[in-house]
Amino acid sequence: MSSDELFEKIYTSEDVAREAGVSQSTVSRVFRSDTNVSEKKKKRVLEVAKRLNYRPNAHARSLITRKTKIIGIVMRDIRNPFYSAVLEIFYDRLSARGYNIVFIKSENEEIQEKEIMQLLEYNVEGVIVTDALLSNAAAERFKRNGIVVILFNRYTEDAENSAVFCDNYLAAKQIADYLVEMGHKSFAFISGPPNTSITIDRLKGFQEVLKQRNVHELIIASGNYTYESGFKSAQELMVDHRDIDCLFCGNDIIALGAMDAIRVIGLKIPEDVSVIGFDNIRMGAWPSYSLTTWEQPLEEMMDSTVDILFQEINHRTTTHKTIMMKGHLVVRTSVKSKKTVLH
Amino acid sequence: MSSDELFEKIYTSEDVAREAGVSQSTVSRVFRSDTNVSEKKKKRVLEVAKRLNYRPNAHARSLITRKTKIIGIVMRDIRNPFYSAVLEIFYDRLSARGYNIVFIKSENEEIQEKEIMQLLEYNVEGVIVTDALLSNAAAERFKRNGIVVILFNRYTEDAENSAVFCDNYLAAKQIADYLVEMGHKSFAFISGPPNTSITIDRLKGFQEVLKQRNVHELIIASGNYTYESGFKSAQELMVDHRDIDCLFCGNDIIALGAMDAIRVIGLKIPEDVSVIGFDNIRMGAWPSYSLTTWEQPLEEMMDSTVDILFQEINHRTTTHKTIMMKGHLVVRTSVKSKKTVLH
DNA sequence: CCATTAAATGACTACGTAGTCAAAAATAAA
């Protein structure tokens, strides 16, 4: 027994045309919102289409128009709340422009062949790379196929892609300034993977200011951008270096892990150790943490990203933009002021 | 000036065929891994393909095979860590089977027309609905188009879809038993949206056991499955009902919010109030919370879901399965034992 | 070496739509 009978036929524009007594062209026109259709026929077509449950086939359309209305989003750690938020907001923005999202989870740090294949085969119009590295070879592959690539929250020195990110260097400098101002003496930095632009810039800015302000020792522990990594690093750090009074964490989720580790040891935040994060994820505001952190202007960054994305898709520009945003410090209670307050 | 020159031509199977001195059919065979191709020509085709950077066009393929290798995942609150995890795991499972994921964020509780359209137009082979409601009308739409729908972590009484979920009723009963055993007297339940199967079953099981054990009052606050909602509900609850000594939360993220609210008020967990959650998200294990909760066998549930999904896609079965899994209690420190311990 | 069978190959068509172009219909102008 053929089981096809169990399902209704999936009707095509031709079926609708026949039923409505018009040509396939006219049906196509109606669904492209082409104005050159008489009200009468338009109405008839829509009626029939509704009755037959007709929907244009996106693949056939893509084939002929060479537009897929699909954007690929490459992400590594969707469980990082920062990136959950990023995915959600990108979805809203792209959806509002009539685009669909193919979600690609990058298995390793660098985008793999398999992932590139997927995106190429589906002919995505653009790719937003957030959480993963993009090798020059991969960037080249996309470019050769006319696929726009935008880096979000990261950049590569030499790759010729547009990128939108927070000025991590400047932010780290301001954070360092703030911490020194607050009277801290002994600093540690728990970083993410050492080979990303984010990590490099944050470390660089932080170190520069410390040096400039005559703090010559900075203890560095690098791991990855997870709670577990932050927990473990902080634990080791605090055991080996009892005198640390200030911990700059590569991002908020690391900071939360670090705070828990510090408290488990029996130390108090911020009395014994100050902790500062980066990103301003929602959880940082929870009373259990009340994390002082740096807020990235997430929505603005994403708006810019989407703007540039469509600019490049539509005008096929070859000049790329690098947009660096500022952000600002969000002061809560995880950093202690050791200075005497003067009235 | 035409800007097309800026990009390499996107080659087709025909280009490859010409260049390799074979027919388009042969190129197609090579890329379908059809065995009926001589090693010699296969090698030649692959060489040329690599040189031209050729990739088969997924849309053309979909058009002719009527297989898209795309699964839609509908989710409402990706920021809920439970669902972030769900998305990640589903990605791994589906990806392993060569399928791609179109991510759909449901704007409202119920899947909207717009979202259905998107999935239909892209001819997804199946849809996994996790976090959103699926009206009968919507289910019907999918079914008519031969699209398999599986409900994950929920079900509807009458809809004819397969569903995989945790036995919430039984779990809630065991939770209630446990809490009563531990000596609690005054119970409250902070629920999610009251119209989902999850909420209904958890409440039902909880209430039944309480009644059975002669606890006749249960204070109920309903909100949604977010930290903020849990925080607010707990705050109101604890102010209005000072005597509550035990709080059953609809899920873990609500529980975390509730715990923070309780602590902000100045009460201690579990000394003053016990809190229990549901899901066993990672954050519950963090030392700041150490939440006692019910673990859903997430991976097994998702394995089942994917199994059923492909079973229905491949064999086009019309009989639907409902799989209910058990799960188990994870005891941490957010519930106090008020009973005297006897040795 | 020829007959038979199996493997490899290419010509051709279908998939469902968009869009071009020319013809037809409707409208305006004379």
Added chain:
DNA sequence: TTTATTTTTGACTACGTAGTCATTTAATGG
């Protein structure tokens, strides 16, 4: 009414692939 102009319409083709079928080539058996 006739002619010029604009709007609507349908026939037709292209998009890039999979797969059918007939043909050619290679392999096998006697």
